[in-house]
Amino acid sequence: MEATMDENNIPGSTEPQAAAPTAGTLPNSVKVQKTFSLPGIGFCLATASDESLIYAGLSDFSIVRANLSSEKIEPSALGTAGHTSYVMGLVRCGETLVSGGYDCSLIWWNADGGEIIRRVVDAHARWIRMLAVSPDQTRIASVADDMQTKLWDAATGECLATWGDYELKTPHGFPSMLYAVAYSADGKWLATGDRTGRVLVRDATNGQLAATIETPFMYTWDPTARRHSIGGIRSLAFSNDSSQLAVGGMGKVGNIDHLEGVSRIEVFNWQTGTRRFEIEDSKHKGLVEALQFGPEDAYLVAAGGDNSGFVSVWNMADGKLLTQDNAPMHVHDFALSADSRSLIAVGHQQGAAIDLFSVQA
Amino acid sequence: MSRIPASGICIPAQHAVSRRGFMSDGAIRAAGAVTVAGCFASDMGQIHALRSEEVASELRKQDKHVILLWLAGGASQFETWDPKPGAKTGGPFRAIQTNATGVHISELLPELAQRMQHTAIIRSLNTKIADHGRGADLMETGRLKDPSILYPDLGAVVARELGRLESKVPDYVSLYTSTEGRRKGTSGFLGARYAPMFLSESMIPPNIARLETVSEIDHHDRAALRDALGRRFAASRRSHTVDSQNSAYQRVHGLMASAELFDITQEPAEMQARYGPTQFGHQCLIARRLIEAGVPFVKVARAWWDSHGQNFETHQELCADLDHSMSVLLDDLEQRGLLKNTLVITLGEFGRTPEINSSLGRDHFASAWSCSLSGLGIRGGVAYGKTDPEGHTVVEGEASAADLFATILSALKIDHKHEYTVGARPVPLADFGSKPIAEVLS
Numbered sequence: 001m002e003a004t005m006d007e008n009n010i011p012g013s014t015e016p017q018a019a020a021p022t023a024g025t026l027p028n029s030v031k032v033q034k035t036f037s038l039p040g041i042g043f044c045l046a047t048a049s050d051e052s053l054i055y056a057g058l059s060d061f062s063i064v065r066a067n068l069s070s071e072k073i074e075p076s077a078l079g080t081a082g083h084t085s086y087v088m089g090l091v092r093c094g095e096t097l098v099s100g101g102y103d104c105s106l107i108w109w110n111a112d113g114g115e116i117i118r119r120v121v122d123a124h125a126r127w128i129r130m131l132a133v134s135p136d137q138t139r140i141a142s143v144a145d146d147m148q149t150k151l152w153d154a155a156t157g158e159c160l161a162t163w164g165d166y167e168l169k170t171p172h173g174f175p176s177m178l179y180a181v182a183y184s185a186d187g188k189w190l191a192t193g194d195r196t197g198r199v200l201v202r203d204a205t206n207g208q209l210a211a212t213i214e215t216p217f218m219y220t221w222d223p224t225a226r227r228h229s230i231g232g233i234r235s236l237a238f239s240n241d242s243s244q245l246a247v248g249g250m251g252k253v254g255n256i257d258h259l260e261g262v263s264r265i266e267v268f269n270w271q272t273g274t275r276r277f278e279i280e281d282s283k284h285k286g287l288v289e290a291l292q293f294g295p296e297d298a299y300l301v302a303a304g305g306d307n308s309g310f311v312s313v314w315n316m317a318d319g320k321l322l323t324q325d326n327a328p329m330h331v332h333d334f335a336l337s338a339d340s341r342s343l344i345a346v347g348h349q350q351g352a353a354i355d356l357f358s359v360q361a
Numbered sequence: 362m363s364r365i366p367a368s369g370i371c372i373p374a375q376h377a378v379s380r381r382g383f384m385s386d387g388a389i390r391a392a393g394a395v396t397v398a399g400c401f402a403s404d405m406g407q408i409h410a411l412r413s414e415e416v417a418s419e420l421r422k423q424d425k426h427v428i429l430l431w432l433a434g435g436a437s438q439f440e441t442w443d444p445k446p447g448a449k450t451g452g453p454f455r456a457i458q459t460n461a462t463g464v465h466i467s468e469l470l471p472e473l474a475q476r477m478q479h480t481a482i483i484r485s486l487n488t489k490i491a492d493h494g495r496g497a498d499l500m501e502t503g504r505l506k507d508p509s510i511l512y513p514d515l516g517a518v519v520a521r522e523l524g525r526l527e528s529k530v531p532d533y534v535s536l537y538t539s540t541e542g543r544r545k546g547t548s549g550f551l552g553a554r555y556a557p558m559f560l561s562e563s564m565i566p567p568n569i570a571r572l573e574t575v576s577e578i579d580h581h582d583r584a585a586l587r588d589a590l591g592r593r594f595a596a597s598r599r600s601h602t603v604d605s606q607n608s609a610y611q612r613v614h615g616l617m618a619s620a621e622l623f624d625i626t627q628e629p630a631e632m633q634a635r636y637g638p639t640q641f642g643h644q645c646l647i648a649r650r651l652i653e654a655g656v657p658f659v660k661v662a663r664a665w666w667d668s669h670g671q672n673f674e675t676h677q678e679l680c681a682d683l684d685h686s687m688s689v690l691l692d693d694l695e696q697r698g699l700l701k702n703t704l705v706i707t708l709g710e711f712g713r714t715p716e717i718n719s720s721l722g723r724d725h726f727a728s729a730w731s732c733s734l735s736g737l738g739i740r741g742g743v744a745y746g747k748t749d750p751e752g753h754t755v756v757e758g759e760a761s762a763a764d765l766f767a768t769i770l771s772a773l774k775i776d777h778k779h780e781y782t783v784g785a786r787p788v789p790l791a792d793f794g795s796k797p798i799a800e801v802l803s
Contacts, residue, residue, distance in 0.1 A: 029545070041717070086453040102453040127453075145677075159562035174678045225541040226665035227640060228678050259670040259720050286720070306670065307720045330719045331499070349718040 003204055010186075022160035026299055027313040028327035033342070035352045036066060037273050038072035042346030044090040044130075045333040046097060048111065054335075055111070056346045057087030057099055068344065068353060074205035075351075079114030082107055089131030091140060091223050093154040100128035100142050100202065108157060118157045124148060132181045132190070141190055141204075143181040151207075163207045166194050172221060174228065180247075182236035191245055191270070193233025195219065201270055209265050211270050218249035218264065231261070234304070237291035245270040246300055248288030259286040265314065267300065277319035284310035284324060289347075290333050294340050301343065302357070305330035309347055311354055324346065368588045376499045423647075425702050425737060425773050426652040427519050429644075430687060432679075432709035433542045434493070436728075437476045437723050439713070440467050440676035442731035443484045443748055450715035450751045453673060457606035461742030469637025469680035472688035477742050479700065480735040481801035484757040485746020485766065485768050488711060491725035493667070496710030497544055503766030504792040510550060511781060515766065516658040517548035517555040518790055522775050523657035526553070529615025530622070530654050531558040534645045534713055536565065546660065550783045557660070564640075564647060570697040581685030622650045641684040649693050652703055666709060670720035683707070691735060704737040704772050708765075715752045732765065763795035771797040 010244060024080035040060035047054050049131040053071040061083045064075035092098075096111040096117065104126065107116040125142030132141045133154065147166035150159055159361070170176045180193040180202045185206065190204040199217035201211040218229030235248035246267045253261035263286055265279040286306030293300055299322055300314045310328030311334070314320070329352070334345035373432075414618065444467045445451035448454040456465040461477040473480070486514035490496045490505075498506045501514040513521070520532035535557035537543045548555035560566060571580050621627055625636075625646050636642040641663045648659040687705070694700035712730025713723035729748040735741070746758030760768075767777040770790055789795075 041721070059453070061447075084447075085455070173642075173682075177674070179678070225539060226664075227539050228665065228675065230674060232672050232674075304718070307718060309719075332719075357612050 001280045005320060010149075017214070019185055020179070023149050024336050025295070026315065027294070027341075028321050029355065029358040030311045030313070031328075031355045031358065032071070032328055033353045033355050035350055036075065037350050038064065038346065039261045041332070041348050043086060043332045043344045044106075045090050045344065046090045046092040047335050052073055054344055054346075054351070055089040055092070055097055056085075056351065057101070059128065061085060061087060061103075062084070063087055063090065063097070063099055064352065065114075066351065069100055069131060073254070073351075074258060077111055077114075079116055082116065085127075088127070088129055089142065091131045091133035093133055093137040093198065098133075098140055098152075098154065099132060100131050100144075102127040104144070106131075106142065106152065106157070108139075109132045115215040120152075120157055120159075123152075123159075124150065125361070127177075128344075129177065129179045130181050132183045133187060134183050139204070141181050141183065143178040143192050145175065147176060147178050147180070147194070149181065149190070149202075149207075151190075151204075153358065160222060160262070161207050163202065165200055166192075166198065167196075170196050170219075172223075172227075172229075177232060180233050180236045180248075182238055184242040185236040185240050186242045189238065189242060191236045191238065191248075193218075193236050193247060195231060196231065197230035197231075197249070198247070198268055199236070199270075201245065211273060213245070213247070213250070213268055213273060214268060215266050216245070217249050217251050218266075218274045220250060220253050220261065222253065229256075230259070230286070233286050234289050235302075237293055237300070238314075239293045240295070241270060241297060242269065244276065244293070244297065246293070246302075247304060248291045248304070250285075250287045261285060261306075263288050263302070263304060263310070263312075265291070265300070265302055267316070267319070268287065277314070277316075279314060281302070281310075281312060281321075281324075284312060284326070286310070286330070289303050289331055292334070292343075294357075301336060303327060303331035303343075303345055305336050305347070309345075311345070311356075313356060323356070327354065330336075374378075380467050385435035393569055402725075402751075406625040417437045417803075424655070425523050425660045426704070427515075427523075427769075427773070428648045428652060428690070428705045429515065429658070430683070430705065430707045431660055431662040432536075432666045432683070432707060433537070433539075433544075433662050435496070435709045435713055435725060436679070436683075437486070437668065437672060437676055437713035437747075438729070438735075439715070439723070439732040439752060440672070440680060441707075442466055442733060442744075443752065444468075445715075445750065445752050448751045450717070450753075452717065453637065459742075461744075462726060462743060464744045467680070469482055469676055470684045472684045474692050476688055479594060479695070479705075479739070479741045480732050480733050480736055481739050481741060481743040482731060482744060483760055483765065483768075483798065484729075484731045485755040485760050486727075486730045486732060486762075487710070487759050488762045491711050491727040493542060493710055495724075496725070496727060497542075499762050500708060501544070501546065502549070502712050503795075509623045510786070510788070511547065511795075512788070513549035513551040513555065514546050514597075515769065516557055516660055517551050518770075518774070519658040519775075520548075520555045522553050522770075522790075525655070528655055530619045530651070530656050532656065533658045533659040533660075534560070534648075534651055534656055535662070536560045537660075537662035537664070538562065538640065539662075541665045542667070543664075544737040546745050547568070548782070549658065549786070560623075564625075564644065566620060570620060571617060598707035602764070614768045619654065621781065622654050622656075623647055625650070635687050637689070639682050639686065641682050642689070642711070645686045645690045646693075649690060649697075649699070651700060652694070653697065667711065667725075669680055669718065669722040669724055672713065672717065672721060672723045674721075693761075694736065700736045702737055702774075704739065704769065705735040706769065707733045711777045729753060730776065734772065734801060738774065740801055743799055743801050745800050757796070759802075760798055761795070764798060767791035767797040768801060773801055777796050 040058035089100035126145035199213040251264040289304035312324035329347040444456040459477040524532035711727035770777040
């Protein structure tokens with residue numbers, strides 16, 4: 001792996017530095033505590049307020065609920081007659097879950113009983129890739145392969161806004177995809193990322209563009225061997241102070257078999273467009289599917305995989321690796337616990353609870 | 362039977378066909394197989410017969426071509442011709458109704474779904490070999506590789522059977538401009554005469570341009586002088602060698618003149634736009650130009666369908682390319698009156714597994730997969746064969762690679778049982794025991 005801190009190379013840079021971490025507050029291990037089987041591929045995850053309960057959207061078109069406090073975790077289906085294709089986005093708004101999928105629909109669920117409250121068929125014209133919920137849980141943003149970002153009233157299901165600004169086709173004439181969306185912690189900003197490596201940050205209330213950031217390495221277009229791309233921006237995360245934006249995907253693909261490319265993260269001070277870190281990891285390869293900053297933005301947790309999975313933690317003071325290890329499966333989504341000392345991940349056919357601090361810490 | 366010594370050179374006596382016999386019903390087919398085989402001319406009488414207006418007219422009537430769209434690396438049958446929506450193995454895509462009653466294909470092929478009147482799908486290939494090299498060997502030649510003999514691939518066989526002595530264009534052109542999985546193709550025991558003109562680095566053939574130091578006028582004058590001297594020489598010294606040399610010169614001259622066929626800027630801008638911005642689209646347009654000029658066999662290879670990782674993203678990208686480019690190609694061929702004489706094939710070395718791996722990919726799978734045949738000799742709107750609900754096995758109409766080749770040759774009205782003789786060994790055009798799939802033939 002290699003990490004570079006670009007900021008050091010910028011003469012006269014006045015960009016804010018992350019606060020120096022306090023000893024003992026940085027993760028020092030990636031240790032799997034327990035795993036549980038899923039009846040399909042887990043693509044997305046939402047947690048209940050008490051953290052013992054999680055929900056996952058799966059490739060068998062279902063949403064399952066799992067009680068992590070049980071001795072044996074046995075996920076059970078939430079409701080019936082939901083999506084008709086893969087469930088790719090799942091957020092919780094109070095006692096309501098909202099899911100989106102490749103069937104282009106959004107569904108509001110009673111998180112407790114599993115009844116469908118509302119269904120918006122054809123919420124998008126093409127596959128819905130991800131959902132994000134505003135910190136106050138009043139708004140939901142969705143992104144899809146129609147290359148549109150839509151803003152929804154979480155309570156009523158009303159579509160409040162539709163924003164374009166992405167090309168439908170890649171520069172090489174193929175269908176593009178809009179994979180990732182994230183709300184800033186202060187709820188003011190919404191970031192989206194597409195297949196070609198373009199990040200747009202907009203005002204979450206009126207959609208006005210605030211920044212455009214290009215991450216062309218994420219595109220992975222191969223003009224010689226295979227004439228197609230396989231990467232794209234798969235994950236986005238704002239820092240807790242909303243000043244930084246982490247972008248995840250994959251770098252140069254060596255062998256297309258099983259995603260043999262370096263996992264890649266770029267971290268920006270997005271309002272100035274300054275790239276703080278460019279992280280490529282050739283030890284744990286594949287796509288960075290999910291990102292989340294730790295407390296005080298001292299570190300960044302990344303997870304994803306190729307034909308296996310990984311969890312890595314990067315120090316946001318210097319861009320260096322703090323700790324990493326294999327995950328039991330390719331991870332598609334995770335959520336840090338409230339104390340940020342552990343995470344719950346879902347992925348290929350299973351889920352896992354993973355500690356980030358060893359006992360000594 | 363055509364006798365081909367180990368050297369690959371046809372025996373002249375085999376070409377001695379009487380004009381009456383040549384023109385008789387059924388013998389036209391034999392002419393395709395034997396006389397018009399495209400071996401370098403060996404019998405001047407025969408050449409003269411071929412040049413007669415009557416014969417030329419008959420040959421034009423049976424002018425046939427093949428465009429093979431080679432989906433290199435192996436496309437997924439689930440995401441193309443044999444969708445299983447809702448099955449555990451089905452993936453996320455829906456099936457859509459085509460314009461053929463009861464035939465559904467993947468939603469990734471919406472334009473082709475509206476052109477199923479031209480196309481028959483074979484959903485029941487069981488070719489057993491699921492590694493790239495041997496799978497490609499099998500699906501390029503229709504038979505297992507044999508260390509004791511070099512089999513020709515489909516392009517070489519078609520070039521030999523449908524190529525014309527007097528043709529000034531190549532008989533077999535193969536475009537494979539990506540590097541992954543690139544294979545040149547082989548004419549095997551048929552010899553170099555039927556080897557493909559292989560374009561790997563550029564869409565314009567290299568080294569066939571006229572030297573800048575030779576003017577266009579000089580180029581033609583030199584050719585005319587050489588032809589005149591050659592004819593005079595041959596008039597008094599007729600032999601296979603002399604005829605071959607003359608033919609070779611004519612052929613080289615023809616190839617040089619054919620360079621413009623590869624230049625799509627010769628097409629109106631509207632036509633270029635129809636084929637779209639991708640290289641595969643451009644190559645499909647080149648294929649049409651070549652077919653229109655009389656090339657019997659064109660292979661356009663599209664890399665790289667080997668979707669061990671991100672199968673669904675890969676097929677979203679590549680199917681969009683295939684769907685649009687092939688649809689425009691079919692329309693263009695039809696509008697030009699060429700589709701009735703042209704067979705368009707989609708094929709690769711195998712299909713992909715029902716199981717979805719942890720990279721969201723599908724791996725190699727040759728036990729139950731699909732291909733398509735469109736145009737010449739094909740009963741459109743047909744989906745032949747059936748796989749089980751999760752796509753693990755063929756449950757109806759199992760077909761081998763040899764059966765597929767017999768079907769292709771039958772669509773071209775070439776006797777698939779016709780035998781070459783290599784040394785003392787009979788080699789049928791399609792492997793022993795093969796049987797055409799009658800249900801997909803018109």
